[in-house]
Structure formats: structure tokens, C-alpha cells
Amino acid sequence: MYWGHMVLDIIISGLISGSVYALxxxxxxxxxxxxxxxxxxxxxxxMVAGYCIYYTTHEMGFHPVxxxxxxVIVVTGLGMICYxxxxxxxxxxxxxxLIATIALAMALQEIMTIMFTGTYLSxxxxxxxxxxILGVKVFYQQLLTFIAALVALxxxxxxxxxxxxxxxxxxxxxxxxVANLMGINEARVAMITMGISVGLASFTGAIVVPLTILDPLxxxxxxxxxxxxxxxxxxxxxKGSFIGAYILGFAEAIxxxxxxxxxxxxxxxxxxxxxxxxxxxxxGLFGVTFEEER
Amino acid sequence: MKKPVVSIIIAVVxxxxxxxxxxxxxxxxxxxxxxxxVIGPMxxxxxxxxxxxxxxxxxxxxxxxxxxVGDKKMKIELVQADSNEFINITDAxxxxxxxxxxxxxxxxxxxxxxxAVLPMQDIAMENKKIFIGVGAAHDELCLRVAKDYxxxxxxxxxSPFNSSYLGRTxxxxxxxxxxxxxxxxxxxxxxxxxxxxxxxxxxxxIKASEGVIPKMGMELAGVWxxxxxxxxxxxELSAIQRSGAHIIFTIFSSSVGIPFARQxxxxxxxxxxxxxxxxxxxDGFWQATQQMGNYVSTxxxxxxxxxxxxxTKPFVDGYVERFGETPTYTADTYTAIKYALKPTIEKAGxxxxxxxxxxxxxxxxxxxxxxxxxxxxxxxxxMHELKxxxxxxxxxxxxxxxxxxxxxxxxxxKAVPEAPEVTYKGIVPYKIPPWVIEAYKK
Numbered sequence: 001m002y003w004g005h006m007v008l009d010i011i012i013s014g015l016i017s018g019s020v021y022a023l024x025x026x027x028x029x030x031x032x033x034x035x036x037x038x039x040x041x042x043x044x045x046x047m048v049a050g051y052c053i054y055y056t057t058h059e060m061g062f063h064p065v066x067x068x069x070x071x072v073i074v075v076t077g078l079g080m081i082c083y084x085x086x087x088x089x090x091x092x093x094x095x096x097x098l099i100a101t102i103a104l105a106m107a108l109q110e111i112m113t114i115m116f117t118g119t120y121l122s123x124x125x126x127x128x129x130x131x132x133i134l135g136v137k138v139f140y141q142q143l144l145t146f147i148a149a150l151v152a153l154x155x156x157x158x159x160x161x162x163x164x165x166x167x168x169x170x171x172x173x174x175x176x177x178v179a180n181l182m183g184i185n186e187a188r189v190a191m192i193t194m195g196i197s198v199g200l201a202s203f204t205g206a207i208v209v210p211l212t213i214l215d216p217l218x219x220x221x222x223x224x225x226x227x228x229x230x231x232x233x234x235x236x237x238x239k240g241s242f243i244g245a246y247i248l249g250f251a252e253a254i255x256x257x258x259x260x261x262x263x264x265x266x267x268x269x270x271x272x273x274x275x276x277x278x279x280x281x282x283x284g285l286f287g288v289t290f291e292e293e294r
Numbered sequence: 295m296k297k298p299v300v301s302i303i304i305a306v307v308x309x310x311x312x313x314x315x316x317x318x319x320x321x322x323x324x325x326x327x328x329x330x331x332v333i334g335p336m337x338x339x340x341x342x343x344x345x346x347x348x349x350x351x352x353x354x355x356x357x358x359x360x361x362x363v364g365d366k367k368m369k370i371e372l373v374q375a376d377s378n379e380f381i382n383i384t385d386a387x388x389x390x391x392x393x394x395x396x397x398x399x400x401x402x403x404x405x406x407x408x409x410a411v412l413p414m415q416d417i418a419m420e421n422k423k424i425f426i427g428v429g430a431a432h433d434e435l436c437l438r439v440a441k442d443y444x445x446x447x448x449x450x451x452x453s454p455f456n457s458s459y460l461g462r463t464x465x466x467x468x469x470x471x472x473x474x475x476x477x478x479x480x481x482x483x484x485x486x487x488x489x490x491x492x493x494x495x496x497x498x499x500i501k502a503s504e505g506v507i508p509k510m511g512m513e514l515a516g517v518w519x520x521x522x523x524x525x526x527x528x529x530e531l532s533a534i535q536r537s538g539a540h541i542i543f544t545i546f547s548s549s550v551g552i553p554f555a556r557q558x559x560x561x562x563x564x565x566x567x568x569x570x571x572x573x574x575x576x577d578g579f580w581q582a583t584q585q586m587g588n589y590v591s592t593x594x595x596x597x598x599x600x601x602x603x604x605x606t607k608p609f610v611d612g613y614v615e616r617f618g619e620t621p622t623y624t625a626d627t628y629t630a631i632k633y634a635l636k637p638t639i640e641k642a643g644x645x646x647x648x649x650x651x652x653x654x655x656x657x658x659x660x661x662x663x664x665x666x667x668x669x670x671x672x673x674x675x676x677m678h679e680l681k682x683x684x685x686x687x688x689x690x691x692x693x694x695x696x697x698x699x700x701x702x703x704x705x706x707x708k709a710v711p712e713a714p715e716v717t718y719k720g721i722v723p724y725k726i727p728p729w730v731i732e733a734y735k736k
Contacts, residue, residue, distance in 0.1 A: 005536060013529045058581075118338035118380070120549050120573065122556070122582050130561055136532060137561045212525035213552050213582060216337075217381065221523065256529035263530055264492035264521040 008136045010253045016142050018249025019149035020208055024222055025229040025241035026156065027200030033173035033236035035190040037087060038098050043219040043226060044105035045198050049075045049205030050214045051112050053123050064126055068206040072199060079198025083191060091190070105219065113216040121214040141210050148207045152200065153242070159196075160238075169193055173236065225270065232274045234287020244285060247273065327371035328361060328645065330635070331393035332627060333386075333404040333414065336376040339576055340429060340624045344404040346617050347428075347625030348372055351632040361636050364643040370631070373397045379410035386410040390417045399423070400645050403452065403630045408432035408495050419445050422647050424654075426630040428452040429623070431460055432495050436679035440671040447651050450678040452634065453626035453663070454595060454689065459682040461499045464569050464593055465506050467691040468543055470703055471568045471591070472512060474724055475540055479734040485515040487539035487565065489530065489546070489554065491522040496545045503543060515539040522548035528557050535563050540734070544569035544592070552582045559586030564733035566726060567591060568691075577619045580697055589727040591693035591702065595623040595663055600690060600701035600720035602664045609662035620699065629661040663687055684709045684716045695725055 028042045052071035056062045062070070082104060090096040127140035160166035171179040172189045180186050212218065229248055233240025251273050252266040259265065277285065332348040334341030352370040355361060360369040375393045378385035387410075393399050394417065402418055405411035406429035415435060418425035425448060427435055433456045439446040454460060472484045486507050490496040500517060507514050515537035518530045527550065534542060542565045546554065551573035558567065571592040573579055579587050598620050601607050609628065613621040621628075638654045639645065655676045658667045664687035669679040680687055684707075691703030702724040704716040 006533075009529065009532045009536075013532075017526070113337050117342070118335065119578055120552050120582050121578075122552070122584055124584050125560075128560070137528075137535075139528070139557075139560060142528070213549055213556075215549060217523070218525065221525075253529055257533055261517045261519050264519045264524075267521070 005135050006257050008134055010250065010257050012133070012136055012138055012142075013253035013256070014246065014250035016146050016249070017252055018246035019146050019153075020204060020245075021222075021225055021229050021249055022242050022245035023149050023152060023200055023204040024226040025233070025245050026153065026238055027197040027204070028226055029230055029233075029236055029238055029241045030169070030200075031190075031193050031197040032230070033238070034169055034193040035091065035172075036094055037091065037190075037194070038094065038101065039087075039194075039197065040098065040101040040223065041082070041105040041108065042101075042197070042201050043223040044108040045075050045079055045201040046205035046208075046222060047112065047214075047216070047219040048078065048108055049202035050123070050209035050212075050218065051116060052202075053206060053209055054116070054121050054214055057123055058121075064124055064210070067123070071206045072202045075202035075205070076195055076199040079201075080191065080195050083194040083198075087194075088187075088191070105223075109216045109219065116214075116216070118216060122212075123209050123214070125210040139211070145207045145211060149204075152203055156196075156200070165189075165192065221267065225267065228271050228274045232277055232284055234284030237284070237286040240284055240286030244274075326368070328363070328368050328401070328639070329371050329373055329397065329399040330631060331373045331375055331397060331399035331402040331404075333375040333377050333389055333393060333402060334406055334429065334624065335378060335380050336374060337378075338380060339578070339622065340406045341376065341404075343622045343624035344406075344428060344627050345372075345374060346613065347621060347628035348403060348631055350613060350616065350625075351628040351630075355632060355636055362640045362643075363645060373399055375404075377405070377410060377414070379405075379407045383407075383410045383413065387413045387417060390414040394418065394421045394423055401426070401635055403428055403627045404624070405429050406624065408435070411435060415446070415449055419448055422448055424448045424450070424635075424647050424650060426450045426452040426627075426634060428626050428630055429454075430495075431455070431457045433457055433498070433679075436669075436677045439679075440673075440675040440677045443675060447655075447676065447678070448647055450634070450654060450668070451680050452630040453623045453680075455680040455682045455687055457495055457498055458502075459680075460570060460593065461502050462682070463689055463691075464499075464543070464545075465503075465510070466707070467591065467593060467703055468507075468541065468568050469510055470691065470705075470707075471566060471724060472510070472541060475566065475726065475730075475734075478726060479731065481540055481734055484512040484541060485537065485539045486512050486541045486543050487515040487534045487537055488517045488543050489534065490517065490519055490544075491546050491548050491550050492519050493522050493547065495547065499545050503545075507543070512541075520550050520554070522546075522550050524550045525553050526557075527554050528561070530554075531558055531561055531563050534565065535561075539565045540730075541565055542567045542569075544571045546570060547572040549573065552579070552587075555579070555587040555590045556583035557586075559583065559588060559590070562729040564730050566730055569593070572622075574694065575622050575692070575699075577699070580694065585697070587694050588696065589694060589725060591691060591724070594690050594692040594699070594701075595626065596621050597690055597692045597699050597701045597720070600692075600718055602662065602688075602718055603660060605660055605662045623663075626661075626663065629663065629666070633659050633661045633666070663689070684713060688716070690718070691724075693724060695722075 049071040053067035056067035056070045125141040130137045130139045168184045229244040233244030248270040251270045255266040255269045256263045334344035356369045360367040375389040377389045402425040408430040411430035551571040567590045574592040575594045642649045667681040690701045700722045705721045706715045
């Protein structure tokens with residue numbers, strides 16, 4: 001009975017963490033695949049979305065749903081402005097982009113610290129309470145987060161696979177030069193992809209923030225996990241990011257439930273799995289080999 | 295043409311170097327004020343507490359004319375240093391260096407994380423500056439004083455008392471709550487889960503807990519070690535519930551105390567939380583847990599409405615009135631300045647560190663949190679460690695009860711059977727969460 005419950009705990013916990021990591025990693029992979037932008041500020045946008053919800057609900061008194069809408073719109077807009085004025089001018093220099101996005105993330109962290117101090121804050125759940133599934137307690141908010149993550153992933157899949165915009169994005173990701181020759185406005189596609197990518201980050205922030213606490217450093221752990229997912233799945237591979245996210249989500253859950261006194265090791269265990277996979281498959285699970293890429 | 299340019303450059307470099315050396319090594323001018331450095335993570339509640347407590351003390355002293363040093367009155371000038379120690383310990387040591395070498399402070403108060411305070415302590419000691427630590431609890435800070443007195447004698451513990459005493463007090467709280475559960479719910483075999491963040495200061499407490507809990511007649515259900523910055527502990531909570539624990543003995547000083555309390559409350563985990571949860575000591579805990587932190591208890595220093603002595607109420611009420619929140623233990627920079635430094639300087643009539651150390655280490659004075667005296671080790675060496683116990687400093691057991699933090703311990707507490715009972719003014723009974731009663735009522 002105990003083992004049965006533990007397995008169920010691991011499944012539920014792994015699915016929820018995996019979905020969150022998948023949302024973040026796919027957004028990150030998308031802009032990397034299309035524009036070769038390693039956006040370190042990706043999870044900083046996720047943090048800003050959390051603060052937006054706090055501000056609109058706690059300071060302005062709006063319902064959290066409106067706060068979430070506001071957060072996604074404001075942060076997506078912010079992301080596109082940052083892209084237009086900060087990243088686009090140096091886009092051709094990948095190293096410079098990397099450094100610029102690190103600086104952007106730090107700047108966003110400092111701005112949030114100045115505005116809200118380092119005090120830990122929180123926002124209310126959309127749905128309070130919990131559900132008991134086969135003896136395991138699951139927050140309604142966790143279920144909502146899981147469903148919202150799946151819906152977002154489904155919408156993204158439909159966008160990429162069933163629309164002309166998706167075709168343009170995939171073409172640009174596959175071969176920028178050829179896509180250009182085929183009449184695709186690569187710069188515009190990159191701008192739109194950045195919007196989608198940051199939109200996904202802010203959406204993730206919006207659905208996760210009721211389950212977590214807000215502080216200006218909250219972007220760092222997801223950044224590490226997101227990078228691990230992306231590297232594990234293969235740089236730029238959306239399928240790899242999706243599968244890698246669940247692998248690491250489950251790895252974390254197994255550590256917490258199987259080694260309670262070592263729960264703090266869950267991140268390290270997940271990263272160790274990533275290293276192991278990379279030793280066997282340096283290109284990640286679904287990445288192209290470095291030779292091919294060259 | 296080149297030679298005159300080179301000569302000019304060399305001349306400029308020499309002049310600048312000479313000026314730098316002169317200003318760096320010139321003897322200090324007779325200071326008109328006593329400069330006190332207040333060091334802490336200023337963007338966080340802990341550092342804000344450091345600064346608020348120090349500001350309050352300095353304003354009160356200055357309003358009364360200042361500190362009498364020999365035949366002259368000197369006012370206090372505070373210098374704020376953001377240690378940023380939650381993010382970067384190097385920032386903390388740099389801030390300490392800056393206070394001493396650039397701002398040339400006379401004394402330092404503050405510090406929070408042991409990991410940062412240990413190197414900060416070394417810098418202050420090298421420069422023979424009195425540093426009253428207000429925040430870090432690790433025993434090592436004062437063991438160093440006993441081991442190497444000549445080097446570390448300028449360090450004093452201001453607040454809280456050390457990890458060993460924190461542990462001891464928490465065990466008393468654990469025993470108190472366990473007795474209440476046993477008597478109220480007729481639970482014969484109380485099971486205790488330890489939930490401790492992964493940090494240096496928790497290690498000795500976990501080790502002690504593993505030994506003490508069985509000796510107290512309770513069963514250890516397991517030890518869980520979430521990351522100090524974990525934001526989702528539902529997995530740990532599910533596992534704790536599966537262990538059948540009636541009590542969760544918390545050892546948290548970091549942010550993990552918030553999601554732990556919030557998620558345990560929301561999941562209605564049938565176990566009461568006792569121990570240390572530094573986040574639960576703050577007024578913001580109620581909002582941060584979205585009211586789910588109800589019935590969480592923790593060791594604490596101050597609580598509205600609870601009085602250790604006649605100095606507590608004026609301090610707590612004055613602090614609340616001025617800053618709009620209850621002081622946490624880092625606000626004991628107030629005690630460090632007003633009740634430790636001021637009388638010591640006035641008695642010595644000088645700012646000489648060695649003279650002050652000799653007076654302060656033998657001092658006995660009342661403060662808002664109790665009577666302060668410093669311990670010696672078994673060999674009679676000064677440790678500058680706070681004396682714990684009835685008559686000195688005991689701290690409080692506090693519990694969130696419907697949006698308000700209430701004191702529940704000491705309530706008719708006897709340190710030893712023959713000792714008199716201790717109950718502070720304003721103490722109320724402990725409340726068991728209704729879902730715990732529901733889960734275990736027979």
C-alpha cells in the first residue's frame with residue numbers, strides 16, 4: 001500500500017513539475033531554434049509575470065484571472081520591446097546576445113528588488129482546496145496548472161503544425177537562409193517567435209505563481225532546470241524539450257519520495273541524469289549531432 | 295617631443311599615488327560622532343530589521359543628547375552597509391571591509407547568515423573593531439572567542455542565543471505541544487517528523503533531535519531535508535503524512551518556511567508544526583501563506599502583547615508605531631546599541647575597544663528581551679555568548695492564531711522541578727488545528 005501511494009505521489013508530482021519545465025523549456029528552445037538566441041532572461045520574464053499578478057491582485061485589487069491576463073500581455077510586450085531594442089541590434093553575435101540577456105535578467109531582478117524588496121510574497125490560488133486521488137492529496141491549483149500547461153502545449157503544437165505562421169517558424173528554424181530565399185521575412189518571424197517564447201514564459205509564471213512564493217531570485221532555479229531540460233532533450237528540439245522536461249520532473253520526484261533526508265538533492269540528481277545522458281549522447285536525446293550542425 | 299609627455303605622465307602618477315597614500319594613512323581627525331556600522335541584507339526583512347532597530351536606538355540616544363564619552367557628549371552616526379549575504383558572501387565581506395576602511399566606523403552591529411558572518415567576523419577582528427552579531431546563531435562564532443581570545447575578543451553575540459540553546463528551547467516547545475496533544479487527543483505514541491532545510495546551522499540541531507526525540511518518549515518518523523529555497527514541498531508533505539507523524543519539528547530560517555506552512559495548511563496535513571520557522575516570526579507570514587499558515591508555531595523573540603519585563607512593551611509598541619510591524623530578532627541592533635554599547639562607553643569614558651571589551655564581557659544588564667549576561671566556557675574563558683534560561687533570555691513560543699501571532703510559551707514552565715514557574719505577561723493557551731483534532735479524535 002505504502003509503495004503504491006509512493007508511486008502515485010511520484011507520478012503526480014513528476015507530471016506537474018515536468019509540465020512546468022516543459023512550458024519553460026519549449027519557449028526557450030523555440031527562440032533558440034529560430035533565431036539562435038540563448039535567452040538567459042527567459043525565466044526572469046517568468047518572475048516578472050509573477051510580480052505583475054501580485055501587483056494587480058494585491059495592490060490593485062483585481063481578481064487573479066485578470067492579473068494573469070495582464071501579466072501575460074504586459075510581459076510579452078516587455079519581452080518584445082527588449083528584443084527590439086536590446087537583442088535585435090546584436091543578434092548576429094551569439095556571445096553578445098548571451099551576455100546581454102544575462103544582464104537583462106540581472107536588471108529585471110534588481111528592478112523587482114527595488115520595487116518590491118526581497119520580502120517573500122504570494123498570490124492566492126485560483127481554486128482553493130485539494131482533491132484526493134487514490135489516497136494522494138493534489139491541490140486543485142496543481143491540477144489547473146497541469147491542465148493549463150497541457151492546453152498551452154497543445155495550442156503551441158497546433159500553431160506550429162497547422163498554421164502558415166507555424167510553417168514559417170519551422171522553416172526558419174530549419175534553415176534561415178533558405179527560408180529567406182522562399183520569401184519568409186526572417187526578422188519578423190524571429191520577432192514573433194520571441195513574443196511567443198516570452199508569452200510562454202509569462203504564461204508559465206502566471207499559472208505557477210499561486211503554487212510558489214515570489215522573490216526576486218525565483219528565476220534562478222527554473223533557469224538551471226530549463227537549461228538542463230533543453231540540453232538533455234537536444235538544443236533547439238521541441239520534442240526533446242518536452243520529453244526531457246518530464247524525465248527531470250520525475251527524477252526530482254523520485255529523489256524526494258525515495259530519499260526523504262536527501263530531498264535537497266533533487267536538483268542535483270536531475271542534473272546528474274542530464275550529464276549521464278550527455279556522456280552517452282553528446283547531442284542530447286533529440287538534438288542534431290555537432291558534425292551535422294557544422 | 296616624447297620625453298616631456300612621459301615626464302608629465304610620471305609626475306601625475308607620482309602626485310596621485312602620494313595623495314592616495316597620504317589620505318589612506320593620515321591619522322583620523324578627532325571625530326565628532328560615534329560611527330556605528332549596521333550591516334545586513336538591506337533588501338530583505340532581516341536587514342530592514344537591523345536598520346530599523348539601530349535607527350530607533352540612535353534616534354532615542356541622540357534625542358537625549360548623545361553618549362557621554364569622558365567629558366563630552368557624542369552623537370551616534372549610523373552607516374548602512376548592504377551585505378547582500380543571501381546572494382553573495384563576497385559582497386558581505388566587501389561591505390564589512392568598506393565599513394572599516396572607508397567609512398571608518400567605531401563599532402559594527404548586524405550580520406545574519408552564519409556562512410557570511412564567520413568571514414565578516416574575521417575582518418572585524420583583524421581591525422580590532424567591536425562587532426555585535428545580531429542574527430547568526432552558530433555556536434562557532436563564540437567558540438572562537440574562547441579558543442583564541444586575543445583575536446576574537448571584540449565579537450559579542452547580540453541575538454539570538456546560540457544554535458544549541460535554540461535547539462534546547464525548541465525541544466521544550468516540542469515537549470510542551472506533545473503533552474498537549476497527548477492530553478487532548480489521547481495519542482499514546484507521538485510520532486515526530488523532522489523537516490529541516492539544508493544549511494550549516496541545522497546540522498547540529500538535526501543530530502541533537504535524532505537523539506533527543508526518542509529520549510523524550512516520542513518516535514522519530516523520519517527526517518526530510520528540503521532545499522532552503524524550495525518553492526514546492528508537496529512531495530515532502532505527502533511523504534510526511536504517509537509516515538504517520540503527529541508533529542512536524544521544523545528547522546527553517548529561509549524562504550522554504552513559507553511554502554511548507556502554506557501547503558501543509560492547504561493540504562490539511564494532520565500534524566502540528568513546532569520548532570523554528572523564521573518566516574513565521576514575521577508579520578508578513580500571514581499574507582505570504584495566504585492565511586494557510588494558521589496554527590503554525592515557532593520560536594520567536596518578540597510578540598505583540600507579550601512582555602518579558604518593563605522594557606519590552608515600550609520597545610515593541612514603539613517599533614510597531616514607527617515601522618508598522620512587529621520587531622524580529624534582527625531588530626535587536628536596538629539592544630546592542632542602546633543597552634550594550636551606550637552604557638559600556640559611558641562607563642569606560644573612551645571608545646578604546648580593549649577597554650570596552652573588558653567592561654562589556656562582565657556586564658549584566660536588562661534589555662527588552664530579558665537580562666543579558668555573557669557566558670564563560672568550562673575553563674573559565676570568556677565566550678561572549680548569551681546566557682540562556684529563566685531569569686536571563688529564554689525567547690518565546692509563538693503561534694499564529696487567526697491572523698495574529700500569540701505567545702504560548704513559557705506558560706507555567708519550570709526549567710527544573712524545584713524551580714519557580716515562569717509565565718510571561720500576555721501568554722495565551724496553545725491551539726490545536728481543527729483538522730488535526732478531527733484526524734485523531736477518538
